[in-house]
Amino acid sequence: MKKTIAVAMGGYSSEAEISLKSGEVVYKHLSANPKFDVYRAHILKEKWFVKTDAGEEFIIDKSNFSVRIKDITIHFDCVFNTIHGTPGEDGLFQGYLQTLKIPQTACDYYQAALTFNKRDCISVLKAHGIQTAKNVYINKGDDIDTQAIIDHVGLPCFVKANRAGSSYGISKVKKKEDILAALDHSFKEDDEVIIESFLDGREVSVGVINIGNETQALPITEIISENEFFDFEAKYLGKSKEITPANLSKAQTEEVQNLAVKIFKLLKLKGLTRSEFIFHNNEPHFLECNACPGLTEASILPQQAKAAGISLQDLFTSAIEVAIENFED
Structure with a gap:
């Protein structure tokens, strides 16, 4: 019997447009699998709705995450979560679906938060x-002692919005x-900021999946930005080289892949994830973990899956199957 799948996309943050692109790619590949009936679920601030291939919109009933299309009420067996930023990456959407006892492909609400x-x-x-x-942590409204910050992290340093993705709200100082x-730039995205010391070295990204x-662990991607760092332009406007698999030694490859898997297990993650590292003084230093990574054809994790010989249809299908099989209501 076919499973009915909602591909959740959009969100409430600056990353909504990127999420919509990820969602369309997932929708396309899952729709090609005869095991599934697949629907686009747009989760936007203004409204939640299912969008058909013809462009029609049908409002989602938030009380049970169902939708009524042409006199038929559709309930979903699983949600493929492609929402970057809030509410799909920070745990809010996960908690909502958990309450409704609907499996979803990303990590659980606490791990997401x-x-x-x-x-x-x-x-x-x-x-661990x-x-x-x-690093130094700053909240909006705090008294700022710039000299104390410099004394701790040095220059150059990075100032980042604490809860934002796609390099929104980040500056190299x-x-x-x-x-x-x-x-001030970071506070436009979040009222919490993290200031980090500059790590000189090669930047790599490691996908870890169920x-x-x-x-x-998937083949590693090395990121070489034309800009000062891997910012929005570098990520999405072609201002970087992404080399997959990365030209690392066997020892470096094993070290950072094992570290990424260790982090995946320590944080009790699941689904499709990606962690970023810099080889500083020849040792991998953790930058951040993305529990709802970009999934367009050009995104890093799909590049890594391709290098591993995993098709996007197989990757996305497996995410659905794992989510349903391991769901605990």
């Missing part, structure tokens, strides 16, 4: 001996007098 909060995630991983940059402007009953 933890990975989305860079400061909390780093704090947890540091306790994971190396990271030096080279001069002390630029810190306040960078903080496929079948296995947790698997």
